[in-house]
Amino acid sequence: MKKPDKRGDILQAALELIAAQGFHGAPMSEIAAKAGVAAGTIYRYFSNKDDLIAEIYQTLEETMIEAILEESSGGRPVRERFLALQRVSIKYFIAHPLHFRFMEQFFNSPYGDKMRRDNLLGKPGKNNLLIGIFSEGLAQRILKDFPLPIIFSLATGPMMFMMRDHVFGFITLDDALVERTTEACWDAIRR
């Protein structure tokens, strides 16, 4: 009758608790309770809490990349590709606020710090797309002559802040607003 996907239940419960309360508002005991499982059962599927968290992250990253990649049209101009990617990213997060909150928590934690350092060495994921677009824009002198991380900050920083305001209900990002803010970010980086 039911599908006893305990592993999935645990992942989902942990995601929801962490997104809502942060890593420290999500003790294993509560995750277990929310998943309808005993505390010890979690360790049948994950070797420890860090492992559980890392697995959530990887799952989300894959899902996001998949959702965003579809929108990645190849040969179009840099501007259009940037706008499309930015737009679809924002819309993904609006549609999946839990994912956004989790990612936010994740990147503002020791986990995220380590990941940042790793990414320096260049084995990134979704960022590859943006980096590719930016590199091309830089080469074509369409973008301001900034180091990549700065272009990245100019484009991504506002998005994260706006998403947070949206998730917390301080603003409401409708389609029109998404479009206009995306273009505002383009104004910041375009030459």
Place this chain on the structure above:
Amino acid sequence: MKKPDKRGDILQAALELIAAQGFHGAPMSEIAAKAGVAAGTIYRYFSNKDDLIAEIYQTLEETMIEAILEESSGGRPVRERFLALQRVSIKYFIAHPLHFRFMEQFFNSPYGDKMRRDNLLGKPGKNNLLIGIFSEGLAQRILKDFPLPIIFSLATGPMMFMMRDHVFGFITLDDALVERTTEACWDAIRR
């Protein structure tokens, strides 16, 4: 010979530990050790850890506002006032990376969440300056017609991201770069 300012020592030790390791890498016992004080002594000056943290926040906020307010030239054009304020904010954080790291931790925690909600009701601090400038820019139709929180995100988001990259050593923000990134933010919000 020395000044036995235990209270100040405790605040400073806590600031340094929290900035470097986060709230959870800063147990009271270590704060006490670093301040050259016994664990129990902290409770003579602060009623609990939350109180200690809140006090650090308030101290930093006051210090920052004071440092930034000096730069607040009154009657100049909106653009110049924005650039000056942004510039001086970035430079303040570059000069005080501990303050930046603490603020970052603070705002990405339950403490910061509560503060955000409070700020909605409008008893803010340094933000007042920015809000004043933005309101004026909006009224004069110099800025794009966005809700205030979005203008805020467009201006502040990149700064925070860049500061983090700078503090972590991924980029180096020299004067020239600060100037140019500040203008890039202006491009994002100006009409």
Place this chain on the structure above:
DNA sequence: TCGGGATGAATGAACGTTCATTCAAGACGG
């Protein structure tokens, strides 16, 4: 000698993690 500041061992709560035990469901021999 007196009194408040300082001490740090003690306390108890909150966690992550472990492990002895349970038990439903398949395997198997007769």
Place this chain on the structure above:
DNA sequence: CCGTCTTGAATGAACGTTCATTCATCCCGA
């Protein structure tokens, strides 16, 4: 087809650790 054995997922009480916080005691200047 039945009864018994085996398996391993699931359980949750218990453990060890980490902390914030307390308080009996000590220290020291006046």
